[in-house]
Amino acid sequence: MRSKRKKNFFYGIMFHHFHDQKKHYKGQGSIDRDRLYSLIKYFGKKNILDPEEFIERYKKDELKKNHLCLTFDDGLKCQFDIAVPVLEDLKLKAFFFPNTINLSSKPDYLELYRAFRHLYYENIESFYDNFFETLQIKNLDLFFKKKSKIIDHWKKKFPFYSYSDIRFRISREYLIDDDKYKKTMFKLFKNKKFDYKKKQNEIYMNTKDLKRLSNLNHNVGLHSHSHPTLMRLEPRNKQINEYSKNKKILEKIISKKINSMAHPCGSYNKFTLKILEKLNIDIGFRSTLMVDMQMKKINNSKLEIAREDHSNILSNI
Ligand SMILES: [Zn+2]
Incomplete structure (x- = not known):
């Protein structure tokens, strides 16, 4: 909403599904390339930071209130086919958070x-x-x-x-x-x-797509291996396994160290944050702008950066 934007703090914009005229169907909450162009125009291209700059500025406490970054969850092929060409056209770089189970023969359904x-x-x-x-x-x-x-x-x-x-x-x-x-x-x-x-093969990005994203200097980050919907309720061992497996597989594919993540369904607890700290994650994103659980403020810590879903931005822009 415009009103939310007026709160004036930096955050990520969260995207999931995209549709086109042929390969990717129009579904609940999906947008097309034109809508992505107009959303970026609305945010202001100059306010959108490349992932590495967003992270560096966060570390140095140099993020300004108008600063944003773009984030894409779940490793969806429609993002690769539809959103990435728009980003490349505008010379913008974004965060991508794929689940690695979808690269296996038993994907998340x-x-x-x-x-x-x-x-x-x-x-x-x-x-x-x-x-x-x-x-x-x-x-x-x-x-x-x-x-x-x-x-x-x-x-x-x-x-x-x-x-x-x-x-x-x-x-x-x-x-x-x-x-x-x-x-x-x-x-x-x-x-x-x-x-x-x-x-299945039409829905998720494959290893080649992820490698390509990384080579284009987009930031590929963690989103857990199998995308549990309530990470905060998962036992510690499972949480460790979810993130370390996700990291190991992705780093092997992109041949780079991973430094970012987004919490699947926005769910985590104190222990999750400790694991991510141990895995050397520099920035982590939530899936709402809400201040809840034990948070004292919005953007409570480097692993609790707020995100706004693109669908909450006014539809007539
Ligand atoms: Zn997700």
């Missing part, structure tokens, strides 16, 4: 689920209906009623989610485990005859 929802349903509401139907849970309304306070809190925290988006996410967190979720989704894939293996 998150994006696959997303593609499925958009390709096989008329709208997201009809997917949610079909999902809950297939799930067959009794007293679903009562469950949502009991969680109404949490639902309202999420709406405040993530204003770009609709109430049905939040209800879906709340049920993922409190009602069904990962296994039940996966089984339900695969049941739906089967019902709709969705060729998910083929789709």
